[in-house]
Structures are given as C-alpha cells and as structure tokens.
Amino acid sequence: MQLRASPHLHSGRDVPTIMRHVVYALLPICAFSIWQYGLSSLALIVTVTLSCLAAERISNKLSGTVNTLSDWSATITGVLLALTLPPAFPLWMGTVAGFSAVWLGKSLFGGLGHNAFNPALVGRAFVQAAFPTAITTWAPAFAPQRFTEFIPSTLTLPLMQPNDISAWVAANMVDGFTGATPLARWKFEHFVYPVQDMITGAASASTGETSALLLVLCGLYLIARKFMDWRIPVAVVGSALLLALAFRLFGGDEYPPVHLVLLSGGLMLGALFMATDMATSPVSPRAVWAYGAIIGVVTILIRYFGGLTEGVMYAILFGNALAPLLDKYLQPKVFGARR
C-alpha cells in the first residue's frame, strides 16, 4: 500500500508555469511601451530585468541556496519594476532599483514566498525616496527620433544627475509636451486630460501604464487562464471607482472626473499585476475583497488628499502589510462548525 501526503489532486501547475504566463502577459505591454518610447524604453526594461536577475543570482550564491533564476520570479519583478519607472529614467538608477527590489524586497525576507511586500514596488519605493526628481521627470511619447537615438537622460553616467532632456524635446518638435502626468495636471492646474490621449498612450506616464485598455486585455488573459485571482483587480478598481464617483457626485468640481481616476496612472497596472502577487496578497475570498477595497480606497485618498499625485504604489504596499492580518480575521467558516 502506498501512502502519500496531501495534496492528492494537483492541477499540474507550478510556480514557474504561472510566472512564465505572467511574463507572456506583460510582453504586449512592453512592446507597446517600446513602440511609444523607442530605444530608451527597451534599454530600461532590459537593464532593470538583468539587474534583478543578477541580484537574485548573487543572493543565491551568498546564501548558498539553489539557483532560483529559473522560477521566473526575478524576471517578473524586473519587468514590472521597469514598467513602473518613467521611460527616460537613467539606466544606472534603474539598476539601483532592480538590486534594491530583489535584495530589500525579497532576498532579505528569505526568497520567493517569504516576502511581505511586492518586490517590484519595494524597488520603486526605494528609488522614489532616493531620486524623487528623476522619478517624476517624464519624457514625451512618439518622438520622431525614438528608434534611432536614446532620450538623453537614459544614458546618464552612473552616480551623476540625469542629463537635461529639454533640448532633446525641443529638437524632436513634440507639440504641447508639458512633462506632467494627467494626474499631476489635474492636481496642480485642474486640467482635464482628453480621454483619447489617455487611451492611445500619448499622455505622460510611466513606461508601462500608458494604455489602460491594453493592461486590461493582458490581465483578462491571465484571469481567463486562471493564473490570477479576478477578485483583486475587481475590488481595487471597483472601490476606487465608487469612491471617486461619490466624491465627484457629492463634492462637485473640486474632485477629478472619474475617467481620470481609472485611465491615468498606475491603477490598472497595480491592480492587475502587482496587487495580485500571490506571495503578498491574502488567500481566503473575503480577505481578498477587503484587501482589494483597502488598496482602492487608499489610492484615492492619497491622490486626492496626499502630497503625491500618484498613490497606487503606497496603497499596495499598505495592503501587502495588512494581508496576513486580513487572512487571520476573515477566515472562511469551517463547514458545519459554529463561529
């Protein structure tokens, strides 16, 4: 007689499979951003991903554990991190972000599955604290020279201040480029960005957050293949939407129109690809709903009342911190048991 420990029924899916499909889902977003920003975007994605892989390999060596490059998690961290950075972000800062993402966000906690916070966002939070100016400097999309030359700040020498891009912007004749994201323009000028620009990717934004539509399509692929818990993005976007609607209805023109909340910034990227990180989100359904709702609400609160224009990153990190607590208090009732 053979005895085996549970689980006895296995879907046949393992971590590398899921992770690989997440990478597939991110590829169209990468391709779109390269089409928009050209060489700079390509170089940023490649550099950040390679530095994440290098950081993972080095920490494998130092801690004497097995090689974990093949589980694709460092690749995802790198690609996601690159997608949250501005397109003309200096490559050396991208490298700093990549190493801090893997080391501070994952290796120090004990590797994949032990990390309390989404590694990509830890990396972004670190460089946001270290280089607050560079991370809010946006480059124009669809510049004519984008496939033949880098945006100057991309190739900044290590440890040096980013090269000035205003001359390059002027030379490329990008009309009406303001360098501010739709959220920033609302916050400081009460300017409502046209919906069309926000869907086609002409608005200033981080590398991978320009097209909400494409993000949703890629997310739908993962949901359809059941690689992702659909409740999380629905809860995040739904709660943000409801709160924004309530503010707009009862607060009036003080508050931005709802499409701005949905289409701009990293809400879609965060809700679909970062809040859904399996290691840092809760497990039981009720906890998942609460987790998503908290992220959505905190995002809106930071955007409307905080000093920053974008709040998705801190909202998700906050949600990550609460995830174990939510799982503990919102456990499903055991069948047949009384509370």
Add this chain to the structure above:
Amino acid sequence: MSSQPLQASNMEQLLEGIWKQNPVFVMALGMCPALAVTVSAFNALGMGLATTFVLICSCTLISMLRRFIPREVRIATYIVIIATFVTLVDYIIQAVSLALYEALGAFIQLIVVNCIILGRAEAHAAKNPPLSAMVNALGMGIGFTIGLFALGSVREILGAGKLFGLSLFGEHFQPWVVMVLPPGGFFVLGLWLLFFAWLAKRKEAQHGA
C-alpha cells in the same frame, strides 16, 4: 599608569569593545544617536568622540568611587557623574565648533541617557579597578566611534557625494535623498548588521570545518 605595560587581559578588554562586543554592530546599543546624527562622517566622528570622552571619564570616576557609592542610589549617582561630564562636553563642543554643536543639537545632552555609558558603568566600572574600567571604556568608545563613522561615511558618500565635506564625484553627482533621511539610517545600519552577521557566520563555518 602609562609606565605600566598593558596586561593581556586589558588588551583583550580593549579589543572586546572595538570588535567582539562592538556597541553598534554587535550589542545594538546607542541606536538613537547612531541613527540620528550620522548624516555626515564629521558629525558621526564628533558624536563618537564626545561619547568616548564621557564614557572614559565617567567610568574611571565611577570605578574609583565604587566602594563609596551606596547600592540603593547607584543609578542616580552614575547619572549625576555622567551628566557632569556631558555638561563639560557640551560646553567644549560649543566653544570649539559651533557648526558641530548645531548639527548635533540635543543629541549632545542626550549622551546622558546613552545606554552604552550607563551599561558600562553598571556592568563593568562598578566592579573593576579604575585602570580596567578605563581600558574597557576606551575600547567601547572606539567601537562606538567606528560604528558611527561606518554609518556616517556611507550616508555622506551616497547622500551628498562627499566625505568630510570633500566632494568625491564632482558637481554633477546625484544625491541619494533617502540616505540623509531617517529611512536611510535604518537601511545603512541594517546592511552593516547584515555584513557583520555574515562575517561572523562565515568565521563560525570555517572553525567548524
């Protein structure tokens, strides 16, 4: 005192504070000044030396008076002695370098409640003769200064591109703002602790093999 060669045990005691029982990296004491004033190497060194001075003077004095201090009021007595030397240091720094005085701010006065000093007084000076107490305090003081300097230099190099105010990377250096903010202190301290823990573990593994 100086004519007497240091005994082996004294030498060991000196090294204990500097390396084996380093107050910052091993005992993790005195974290408040270690995080708060280590924005630059100069501040860190100033704070370290001021603490070392207070540590040596008060430990020596406490050790001399150890037979006269009643057990019941010993902590109060230690504090009075420590506070006396802190007041001295406070005035000295103000007279020597007003810039340092302003940079360190309230943390000079707060040396009074630095747990390294009270800890040394209670754990060592109160039980040992003055020479031993002094050597021990000197070792701890040097260890603390090294710890602060290790933090301060990293934070100044990355946070301002300078060391002791001298520019290292030229005028186009991009400062890492986070390094001069409180989180930077925690990051750098954590990385140093990690480094020393890693060293210790490696040494252990080598001895075991």
